[in-house]
Structure formats: C-alpha cells, structure tokens
Amino acid sequence: MEKLYDYEDRLVRFAGEVVFFSGTIPQNYEGKYYSNQLVRSSGSGALNYGEAQGTVTNKDFVNKMSLVVKELKESRCTLKILRYTGVGLEEKGEWLLAECEELIAIGAKMINNKRT
Numbered sequence: 001m002e003k004l005y006d007y008e009d010r011l012v013r014f015a016g017e018v019v020f021f022s023g024t025i026p027q028n029y030e031g032k033y034y035s036n037q038l039v040r041s042s043g044s045g046a047l048n049y050g051e052a053q054g055t056v057t058n059k060d061f062v063n064k065m066s067l068v069v070k071e072l073k074e075s076r077c078t079l080k081i082l083r084y085t086g087v088g089l090e091e092k093g094e095w096l097l098a099e100c101e102e103l104i105a106i107g108a109k110m111i112n113n114k115r116t
Contacts, residue, residue: 007106008053011046011068014099018042018075021096024089031087038078045071045103058114065114069107076100 022035045068052064079097082088 007103007110008046008049010099010103010106011049014075014096014103015039015042015046017092017096017099021088021092024092025082025087030085034078034082034087038075038082041071041074041078042100045075049107062111062114065107065111069104069111072100072104072107076104 018038022039025031025035048064048067048071052061052068055061055064076097079093079100083090083093083097
C-alpha cells in the first residue's frame with residue numbers, strides 16, 4: 001500500500017481499510033460485536049483528530065489527541081482479539097495492526113511535543 005505521510009490521511013485510510021476489513025468478518029454474534037467495535041473506534045480516532053486540529057490551546061490539543069490515541073489503542077486491542085481468534089483476512093489484519101501501532105506512536109509523540 002502507498003506510504004502516506006500526512007497523519008490525517010493515514011487515520012482516514014486506516015478507518016476506511018477497517019470498514020473493508022470488517023466485511024470479511026463472519027456475521028455471527030462475536031463477529032458483529034468485534035467488527036462494529038473496530039469500525040467505531042477506528043473512525044473515532046480519525047474524527048477526534050479533526051477536532052484536535054481546531055483546538056486553540058495546547059491543553060485542548062493534548063486532550064483531543066489523548067482521545068485519538070485512546071481510540072487507536074482500543075482498535076489495536078480489537079485487532080489482536082480478532083487475530084487471536086483467527087477471524088478476518090489475516091494479511092489485512094496484520095497490516096491494520098502494524099498501521100495502528102505506527103499511528104499510536106505518532107499520536108503519542110505529538111502529545112509529548114505539545115507538553116514540552
């Protein structure tokens with residue numbers, strides 16, 4: 001997949017790829033539960049970043065970015081559960097997990113930069 005350097009673009013692509021990935025998950029109770037959870041948390045990360053860009057103070061930015069990182073960590077945990085249970089397309093799930101880890105690291109660095 002093409003390497004993106006803009007954080008917002010990466011968050012949007014991550015959320016979009018999660019939507020595609022969720023279509024590969026069986027629609028039994030467990031599949032629906034984790035698929036829905038993953039779609040919500042990945043999309044929320046992107047949307048909260050949009051809000052973070054509109055903040056006026058560093059404190060507000062850190063607060064919104066903390067929500068971005070929190071939602072991405074939730075997405076990471078859900079992806080790990082799906083991997084553990086063998087649900088979803090393995091290759092796509094691994095790419096999503098790696099991308100999620102990178103997005104968390106970038107978001108955490110942005111928070112640390114605003115705190116100093």
